[in-house]
Amino acid sequence: MKTFFRKPETTIGLLGMLMIAAPIMANDIEGAGDHPEIPRVAGSSIVFYQTSDFDRLTVPTGRWDGDELESSETLEGEVIRMSYTFEDTSTSTLRIKRSYLQELEARDFEILYTASGGELSGGDGRLFFVHGSGLFTRGVRDCCRLANRDRDIRYIAARSADGNVLVGIAAFNARQIGPAVSLAVATADEMDDAMDHQPLTADEMETGLIEQGRVAIQNILFAFDSDEILPESAEALATIAGLMQNRPDLELVVVGHTDAVGDFDYNLRLSMDRATAVVNELVNQHGIARERLRPAGAGMMAPATTNRTESGRAENRRVELVEIVQ
Numbered sequence: 001m002k003t004f005f006r007k008p009e010t011t012i013g014l015l016g017m018l019m020i021a022a023p024i025m026a027n028d029i030e031g032a033g034d035h036p037e038i039p040r041v042a043g044s045s046i047v048f049y050q051t052s053d054f055d056r057l058t059v060p061t062g063r064w065d066g067d068e069l070e071s072s073e074t075l076e077g078e079v080i081r082m083s084y085t086f087e088d089t090s091t092s093t094l095r096i097k098r099s100y101l102q103e104l105e106a107r108d109f110e111i112l113y114t115a116s117g118g119e120l121s122g123g124d125g126r127l128f129f130v131h132g133s134g135l136f137t138r139g140v141r142d143c144c145r146l147a148n149r150d151r152d153i154r155y156i157a158a159r160s161a162d163g164n165v166l167v168g169i170a171a172f173n174a175r176q177i178g179p180a181v182s183l184a185v186a187t188a189d190e191m192d193d194a195m196d197h198q199p200l201t202a203d204e205m206e207t208g209l210i211e212q213g214r215v216a217i218q219n220i221l222f223a224f225d226s227d228e229i230l231p232e233s234a235e236a237l238a239t240i241a242g243l244m245q246n247r248p249d250l251e252l253v254v255v256g257h258t259d260a261v262g263d264f265d266y267n268l269r270l271s272m273d274r275a276t277a278v279v280n281e282l283v284n285q286h287g288i289a290r291e292r293l294r295p296a297g298a299g300m301m302a303p304a305t306t307n308r309t310e311s312g313r314a315e316n317r318r319v320e321l322v323e324i325v326q
Contacts (some may be wrong), residue, residue, distance in 0.1 A: 057166060085177050089179065214323070257317065258270060
């Protein structure tokens with residue numbers, strides 16, 4: 001998982017017709033970009049951006065009654081959470097909401113639920129946004145905090161015609177900022193893309209180590225914002241362990257890699273934590289001697305391909321094995 005945000009600042013500008021667009025804005029935070037199916041409203045820029053290559057997203061499709069949601073929809077896949085602020089602080093949240101509705105409907109999205117203010121929950125919708133929805137992480141809330149008064153919260157839940165994209169969007173007035181948008185979107189086929197890599201056999205791993213000195217393992221996956229290894233990784237870990245058991249002389253550096261989204265130091269720590277988790281799994285669950293394994297974190301420093309596309313960033317999030325030659 002990668003997270004990056006910019007400290008809130010108030011900017012005032014002139015916004016003409018409020019229309020959906022998908023530009024790359026000069027004042028977006030580094031590495032952030034619009035979801036290809038959910039372009040931004042013109043005049044806005046990304047101030048918070050958080051991605052996970054695989055997670056489960058639950059989107060509310062009904063009111064929060066103080067204890068639970070009336071209804072919700074869930075989708076697994078790549079999850080992106082982001083927030084936008086606007087150049088023109090007089091832009092109304094109603095206009096923002098209607099711009100999103102118009103664009104989503106033009107793209108054949110099904111509108112699952114839309115409501116505003118007290119229709120969402122008590123506190124003019126505040127309880128839905130902060131407690132009930134589960135959509136907006138603390139990073140999102142810290143980036144763009146709800147205004148103390150005149151919050152004017154408006155919400156949309158929608159799903160693409162093919163069912164592969166699920167999104168929750170909230171437009172609201174943020175404290176000391178003005179109009180803002182926070183959204184969370186899951187894309188099922190992003191997980192399919194990541195899993196297009198066929199699991200490597202032990203022979204294929206060994207060939208890569210002999211011929212290139214390293215081999216990339218794309219099928220070791222981690223939980224959202226965590227070094228927790230997902231169960232889907234079991235086959236790849238068992239194959240690595242089998243190779244090491246058949247080659248008792250083999251010693252490896254386990255290197256974690258991230259994409260280029262987010263803070264450099266954060267990515268470096270995360271890649272090291274995930275490499276260490278893989279080493280611990282091989283030692284504790286598969287009986288590989290710890291002295292044969294060394295964890296290392298490369299962060300974003302050694303991309304396998306471009307970080308300018310979502311498919312490229314998925315390719316760059318990986319674990320590599322590097323042979324230690326004595």
